[in-house]
Amino acid sequence: MSGLKRKEEEIGLVELDAEKEDDGRKERAASRRARDQKNKAERMALAAMIAGGLVIILLGTVVFHISLITVGCVVVIEAVIASALNNSPFWVHIAIMALQVVMGFFLKHVLFLILAAAYYFLLLLSVKLLQVEG
Numbered sequence: 650m651s652g653l654k655r656k657e658e659e660i661g662l663v664e665l666d667a668e669k670e671d672d673g674r675k676e677r678a679a680s681r682r683a684r685d686q687k688n689k690a691e692r693m694a695l696a697a698m699i700a701g702g703l704v705i706i707l708l709g710t711v712v713f714h715i716s717l718i719t720v721g722c723v724v725v726i727e728a729v730i731a732s733a734l735n736n737s738p739f740w741v742h743i744a745i746m747a748l749q750v751v752m753g754f755f756l757k758h759v760l761f762l763i764l765a766a767a768y769y770f771l772l773l774l775s776v777k778l779l780q781v782e783g
């Protein structure tokens with residue numbers, strides 16, 4: 650604190666305690682905004698995971714005529730792989746998605762496994778969004 654500020658406080662021009670209170674309020678407001686933003690990001694990530702899973706289950710069973718058990722297993726396997734390989738290099742995720750497309754070609758369900766690769770990418774984004782520090 651400078652000598653000029655102290656002099657101003659002594660003669661009553663400036664109240665330094667009020668400035669400290671304003672700084673405290675600003676810090677609390679900033680931390681509240683950061684916490685609200687993190688909560689919003691968590692809700693968005695969770696909603697994306699659930700909505701993506703439901704979409705892939707519905708499309709797999711209704712459009713592609715794949716059994717519900719098989720589609721459910723694919724959704725669970727995608728989630729497990731995405732969480733297990735979360736901190737892996739980017740090329741590993743690209744290789745996994747390419748492998749899914751190749752498997753779809755051999756299993757005659759190319760569109761379904763392309764959709765599964767897109768769901769894998771969505772899961773990766775959601776997990777990264779959950780890891781962001783507020």
